[in-house]
Amino acid sequence: MILYEDTALVVLDKPAGLSSEDGVPAALRKLWGRPDAYVGVIHRLDTGVSGLMVYAKTPQAAAALSRQVTQSQQVYAEQDGRAESAAGTPDAPPFVKQYRALIAGGPDEKLPAEGVLRDYLFKDSRKGRVFPVSRPRKGVKEAVLEYRISASAPDGSASLADITLHTGRTHQIR
Numbered sequence: 001m002i003l004y005e006d007t008a009l010v011v012l013d014k015p016a017g018l019s020s021e022d023g024v025p026a027a028l029r030k031l032w033g034r035p036d037a038y039v040g041v042i043h044r045l046d047t048g049v050s051g052l053m054v055y056a057k058t059p060q061a062a063a064a065l066s067r068q069v070t071q072s073q074q075v076y077a078e079q080d081g082r083a084e085s086a087a088g089t090p091d092a093p094p095f096v097k098q099y100r101a102l103i104a105g106g107p108d109e110k111l112p113a114e115g116v117l118r119d120y121l122f123k124d125s126r127k128g129r130v131f132p133v134s135r136p137r138k139g140v141k142e143a144v145l146e147y148r149i150s151a152s153a154p155d156g157s158a159s160l161a162d163i164t165l166h167t168g169r170t171h172q173i174r
Contacts, residue, residue, distance in 0.1 A: 001013045002031075003052070007057065007058075008056065008057055008058055008060075008061035008064075009054055009055065009056055009057055009061050009065065010028065010054075010055050010057060011052060011053070011054050011055075012024070012028075012052070012053055012055070013050065013051070013052055013053075014045055014049075014050055014051055014052075014053045015050050016047075016048050016049055016050040017047060017048065018047065019047045020041065020043075020044045020045045020046075020047070020053060021041055021044060023047075024039075024053065024055065025039035025041065025055070028055065037057070038056075038057060038058060038059065038062075039055050039056070039057070040055060040056030040057070040058075040059065040061065040062030040065070041055065042054050042055065042056060042062065042065045042066060042069065043069065043097065043168070046171075051099070065095065068094040068095035069095045069168065071089065071090055071093070071094055071095070072093030072094055072095045072096065072097075073093075073166070073167060073168060074086060074089050075089055075090060075091075075092065075093045076093060076144065076166035076167070077166070077167075079166075080116070080118075080144050080166055082142065082144070096164060097164065097165040097168070098162065098163065098164050098165075099162075099163040099164075099165070099173060100150075100160060100161070100162055100163070101160075101161050101163055101173060102158060102159075102160060102161075103158065103159050103160075103161050104157070104158060105156065105157070105158070105159065106149065106152040106153070106156040106157075106158070106159045107149050107152065107159065111149075113148065113149045114146075114147060114148040114149065115146070115147065116144065116145070116146050116147075116166075117144070117145050117146075117147065118142060118143070118144050119132050119142070119143045119172075120132065120133045120134070120135060120136055120140045120141070120142055120143070121133070121140065121141055121142075121143050121169050121170070121171070121172065122137075122139055122140045122141075123139070123141075123170055130169075130170050130171040141167070141169055142167065143167050143169040143172040144165075144166040144167050145163055145164065145165050145166060145167075145172060145173065146163070146164045146166060147161050147162065147163045147164075148161065148162045149161050150162050
């Protein structure tokens with residue numbers, strides 16, 4: 001379902017079960033009746049996940065949106081102490097990746113009600129999987145996210161977490 005569209009971009013609610021890299025662009029081209037229409041993928045959601053996504057309708061818009069994603073990652077890297085301040089970095093991230101996730105359990109001594117999580121992820125391209133690892137080494141990238149538990153079941157069996165990605169790692173929300 002398209003929520004916003006202009007000549008440069010389209011914002012839509014991607015349904016679960018549709019690939020953000022192939023399925024959504026194909027569906028947009030069909031909807032527009034233009035099989036050769038440009039659809040620039042700016043970010044991704046797993047096929048089984050639904051949520052708002054932004055797609056570029058021109059190469060220029062794709063480049064501008066990609067710059068915003070890169071600038072946002074620089075802002076967060078500076079805030080997290082992973083990078084030195086750079087001239088020209090915006091004060092706030094221009095492209096924010098926010099998620100809402102249902103998680104098992106609730107806040108406790110291991111997972112406070114809010115915080116920043118840092119993990120190391122290894123992407124095994126041959127197996128097509130991402131694995132958390134305990135320390136940095138070749139091929140490992142740091143993944144950083146900020147979270148806040150916004151609601152919990154009375155029995156503590158599940159909670160709703162609001163998550164903001166500071167890095168853009170594959171399968172970083174675990």
